[in-house]
Structures are given as structure tokens and as C-alpha cells.
Amino acid sequence: MNKVKVYSTPVCPYCVSLKEFLKKHNVDFEEIDVSQNQEAAREMVEKTGQMAVPVLEIDGEFVVGFDRKRISKLLNIEN
Amino acid sequence: MELYDLIIIGGGPAGVTAGIYAARKKLKTLLVTEDFIGQVGKTGQIDNYLGLPGISGIELMEKFKEHIKKFEIEIQEAEKVVRVKKEKEFFLIKTGSKKNFLTKSVIIATGRDPRPLEVPGEKEFIGQGVSYCSICDAPFFQDKAVAVIGGGNSGFEAALDLLKYAKRIFIFERSDKIIADEILQEEAKKEKKIEIHLNKEVKKIEGRGKVQSLLYHDLKTKKTFQVPIDGVFVQIGTIPATAFVKGLVEFNEADEIKVDFKTCQTSCPGIFAAGDVNDGKWKQIIIAAGEGARAALAVYKYLQNMN
Missing domain, CATH: 3.50.50.60 (FAD/NAD(P)-binding domain)
Structure with missing residues (x-):
């Protein structure tokens, strides 16, 4: 089982699509709303160098943006 | 087939x-x-x-x-x-x-x-301070200074999206007038955090690892200025x-x-x-x-x- 975290904001459209994609493929994930949690936002920026969402953390590896190909590979999702 | x-x-x-x-x-x-x-x-x-x-x-x-x-x-x-x-x-x-x-x-x-700005630094800093989606990325600019490029509706809307987070918001518009709808202009002008700059052409986005400053040219005085900035939201149509x-x-x-x-x-x-x-x-x-x-x-x- 992969440990998956989604860093997102409630209104970011690609975050909505990403979460929908994960749900569709039955991937359990922890959701971190960076608009409500400034500490998590800072931590995410420190770890990734990115000031943009969505960011996905899969077993400690970061994927920036809704990169369907890489996410599918890391989670063994067949498209 | x-x-x-x-x-x-x-x-x-x-x-x-x-x-x-x-x-x-x-x-x-x-x-x-x-x-x-x-x-x-x-x-x-x-x-x-x-x-x-x-x-x-x-x-x-x-x-x-x-x-x-x-x-x-x-x-x-x-x-x-x-x-x-x-x-x-x-x-x-x-x-x-x-x-x-x-x-x-x-x-x-x-x-x-979205129309790209096409200045040096824009592509390099996408996700590291340069953004085309204010509703997505505004929360990363808590207490920071940001520039919105473009004085149209989407520029003003971006500035208003950033209000909750940023401490200072500059709107840079190249022409000599604002083209955003009056209702948006009124809202923005009420806010002390928002500064509107006309006749300013953005020339370069600078930084190391992330956006740190922006160079702009004043089309009236023909002088170039540098302003320290943490984020640039491109909204030029x-x-x-x-x-x-x-x-x-x-x-x-x-x-x-x-x-x-x-x-x-x-x-x-x-x-x-x-x-x-x-x-x-x-x-x-x-x-x-x-x-x-x-x-x-x-x-x-x-x-x-x-x-």
C-alpha cells in the first residue's frame, strides 16, 4: 500500500481533477489543504521548491502538478 | 480504422x-x-x-x-x-x-x-513564483509582495484573489488606462494593499531558485526600475x-x-x-x-x- 499525500487548495481546478483521478483508481490519500495550513505550505515549498499546487507525495517522492503519466507509474495504475 | x-x-x-x-x-x-x-x-x-x-x-x-x-x-x-x-x-x-x-x-x-508574457525569467520560474492561476497558488504568498501583470478583468480578479494572503499587490499595466470593468476597479481601489501602475512594461523576472525581483520600464519617463517581489501572476489575456x-x-x-x-x-x-x-x-x-x-x-x- 502506498502512502499518498495530496497538497492542494479547495478551489484549484487541477487539484479537483487529481483527487477525482485518485478516487477513481481507489487510491487512499491524505489531503492537506495548504490554504488552511501555512506550516504544511511552508514545508511543501521547502521540500519541493514549488509554490504551486497540486503536489502529490507518494512514499516520500514528490510529483508536481497533475502529471498523469508519472503518477500512474508510481502507483501502478493502468490507463 | x-x-x-x-x-x-x-x-x-x-x-x-x-x-x-x-x-x-x-x-x-x-x-x-x-x-x-x-x-x-x-x-x-x-x-x-x-x-x-x-x-x-x-x-x-x-x-x-x-x-x-x-x-x-x-x-x-x-x-x-x-x-x-x-x-x-x-x-x-x-x-x-x-x-x-x-x-x-x-x-x-x-x-x-493564457498569453505568455515572453520575458526572460518567466518560463524558468513557473511554479517558483510565476503563476497563471491565482485561485490555485495564492495561498503560497502569505505576507509576501506580488505583482499582477495586466490591468484587464483577469488581472484585477487575480489581485482580489490575492488580497487574503499577500501583503502588497502591484498591478502593472502597459497601456495608459485600466480596461477592467468598473465594478472590479472600484473594489480594488478600496484596498490599500493594491497599487495600480500604468505605463509600465515588465522586462525581466529575476531570482535564484525562486522569484526575487522584477525589472520594469516606465514608458513615460523611459527609466527602468527593479522592484523586490516574491510572486508574479501573468494575466495579459x-x-x-x-x-x-x-x-x-x-x-x-x-x-x-x-x-x-x-x-x-x-x-x-x-x-x-x-x-x-x-x-x-x-x-x-x-x-x-x-x-x-x-x-x-x-x-x-x-x-x-x-x-
Whole structure:
């Protein structure tokens, strides 16, 4: 089982699509709303160098943006 | 290869409406789209779409997507069309992942993409301070100074989205007047955090690892200034997403596809263009949806005459 975290904001459209994609493929994930949690936002920026969402953390590896190909590979999702 | 009656390219209001109308006419239809987000999905709140006042852009897109999925229509999501080629009386659609589809007719409904600023530093710092989506990325600029480039509606809306987070917001506009709607101007002018700068042309975005400053040229005094800044939100309008049909259909001087508005047909019979991608005036969701319906019905007629 992969440990998956989604860093997102409630209104970011690609975050909505990403979460929908994960749900569709039955991937359990922890959701971190960076608009409500400034500490998590800072931590995410420190770890990734990115000031943009969505960011996905899969077993400690970061994927920036809704990169369907890489996410599918890391989670063994067949498209 | 399977032959479709119609391939719709784009999943915005024009493409989705065309899909619904085509499905109701029992056309063998495929809709190809990168996503169901587009310009609408990146808009915070929409107050001028009939029947759904105050809905958020992404919610409206979710509704469109649910609606089209009620019909028998094939959808290829996460596919970008890179080329449309004429093959005798049919058309070949090629995607970025090297899929090919053959069809009797095409509706182009790809809308528009954000216009890049095209200054040094812009591409390098995307995601590291440069953003085209204020509602997505505003929370990363808590207590920071940000610049919004562009004094139109989307520039002012971005500045207002940033209000909750940023400590200072500069709006840089190249021309000598603001073109945003009065209602937005009034709102922005009430806020002390927002400073509006006219006649300023942004020249360069600078930093190490992330955005740290911005160089701009004052077009009146002809002097160049540097301002420390943590974020740059580019909101200088949009360009039509038409590169994949260049040379196949006629464009106007703004690279919009020329159509006959009676049918939305382009200069190439069998190819239709609906919504923001064509040369119609006033880019609105409701207009795009209306044109999607018109184009699909025109396709139905075109196919009848073809057989």
C-alpha cells in the first residue's frame, strides 16, 4: 500500500481533477489543504521548491502538478 | 480504422454542448480533450451563466462533464490533439500520445490559452513564483509582495484573489488606462494593499531558485526600475488554441478561426469551429455553449448532404 499525500487548495481546478483521478483508481490519500495550513505550505515549498499546487507525495517522492503519466507509474495504475 | 461521424476537439462549454446535441442526433461521436477544466475551470466565480448564478468555475465544469456523460458518446480524456489532416473526404486526427482517429467531420472547440508574457525569467520560474492561476497558488504568498501583470478583468480578479494572503499587490499595466470593468476597479481601489501602475512594461523576472525581483520600464519617463517581489501572476489575456489546424483552415489576423456564423463552418467544408476559438466577438460561456449547439446541428446537416 502506498502512502499518498495530496497538497492542494479547495478551489484549484487541477487539484479537483487529481483527487477525482485518485478516487477513481481507489487510491487512499491524505489531503492537506495548504490554504488552511501555512506550516504544511511552508514545508511543501521547502521540500519541493514549488509554490504551486497540486503536489502529490507518494512514499516520500514528490510529483508536481497533475502529471498523469508519472503518477500512474508510481502507483501502478493502468490507463 | 474506425470511422466516426464527428470528432469534437475540446471539453469546454462549446465542445460539451456540441457533444450533447450530436449524441441526441445519434451521430457516432468522439470527444477528445486534455481535461474538463480550461478557462472556465480556472475562474473563481461565475455570475452570468443562465440559471446558475454564483457558481464556481470548477463546479460548472463538473456539471458539464456529468451532463455529457449521461449520453452515449465516446470520450478520450488526457489527450491533446496535435494535428488535423485532410484524408480525401475524411479527416485524420493525431494526438500527442500518437493515437490516430478518422472522422467525417470535426468541431474545433479548443478555446483559448493564457498569453505568455515572453520575458526572460518567466518560463524558468513557473511554479517558483510565476503563476497563471491565482485561485490555485495564492495561498503560497502569505505576507509576501506580488505583482499582477495586466490591468484587464483577469488581472484585477487575480489581485482580489490575492488580497487574503499577500501583503502588497502591484498591478502593472502597459497601456495608459485600466480596461477592467468598473465594478472590479472600484473594489480594488478600496484596498490599500493594491497599487495600480500604468505605463509600465515588465522586462525581466529575476531570482535564484525562486522569484526575487522584477525589472520594469516606465514608458513615460523611459527609466527602468527593479522592484523586490516574491510572486508574479501573468494575466495579459489569452491566445486562441489553433496551432494544430494552421494551414488547414483560414485564420484572422489574431489567429482565430474564421467561420460563417450561420453554421460555424470554417473555410474547409466538414470542419466547424465553435466558441472562443473562432473569430466571433465577445468570448462568453453562454455564447460558446450556443455555438456548440449550432455547430453540431450544422454537422448533422453536412453529414446528411454527404451521404
